[in-house]
Amino acid sequence: MKTIPVAVQMYSLREESQKDFAGTLKKVAELGFDGVEFAGFGGLTAEEVKVLLDEYGLQAAACHVPLEELENNLTKVIEEQKIIGSKYVVCPYLMPNRRSEEDYLSLITLLDEIGETCRQEGITLCYHNHDFELERLKDGRVALEAIFNDTNPENVKTELDIYWLTKAGEKPVEWISRYNDRSPLVHLKDMTNDEEQFFAELGTGGVDLEAVLNIGEETGVNWWVVEQDMSRRTPFESIEMSINYLKTKLPYLV
Secondary structure, three states: OOOOOEEEEHHHHHHHHHHOHHHHHHHHHHHOOOEEEEOOOOOOOHHHHHHHHHHHOOEEEEEEOOHHHHHHOHHHHHHHHHHHOOOEEEEOOOOHHHOOHHHHHHHHHHHHHHHHHHHHOOOEEEEEOOOHHHOEOOOOOEHHHHHHHHOOOOOEEEEEEHHHHHHOOOOHHHHHHHOOOOOOEEEEOEEOOOOOOOEEOOOOOOOOHHHHHHOOOOOOOOEEEEOOOOOOOOHHHHHHHHHHHHHHHOHHHO
């Protein structure tokens, strides 16, 4: 079995990170995570972050970087990835004013350009979805399909979020399989079984997590990334429950 490492998306721990960035990373390592996916560096420099990663034995799985930052400061973004040892930079979210059909068509060209520049520097650009990209365009395709099908697969990879796919009525396994060897990062999330469809700790909801975990090796997944946007527990309790669930499904984590 391929030992696919597990990271936590630091957005899940945003309040904790704001109070104590270094202490938060240390706790993540103690819980058994292999790495972290950053959403900012908590006011630290990339060099300072690298020191902390080395101290706690963590890897930089990826970095979520706002699209505007990718547009305007790509050279700096790429340099920071190299410093911390991150191979993946992720476009994490589209603001509501950038979701028209014309916006998506422009985004495809933009992602291709950004992705090509990243690739030339040894960095891979990925696109992370929510549920709004599952709305249909005039040609009948959903926006997410257009983004992935109309960009160069060498320039733009996927970071499929299985919660948002499920919430939109899609089957995550089908999407990961469709973009076989183009899905190096997968966001693992669960969803409550009630009408609210709230974010849930892994193994406590209705998302078919086992089916996703079972195809990771054959589809070329390089990192599982645990994220919980919101929790009714403390964030540390939440991610501990999720990593403990994964330890029961992925024996190499124990």
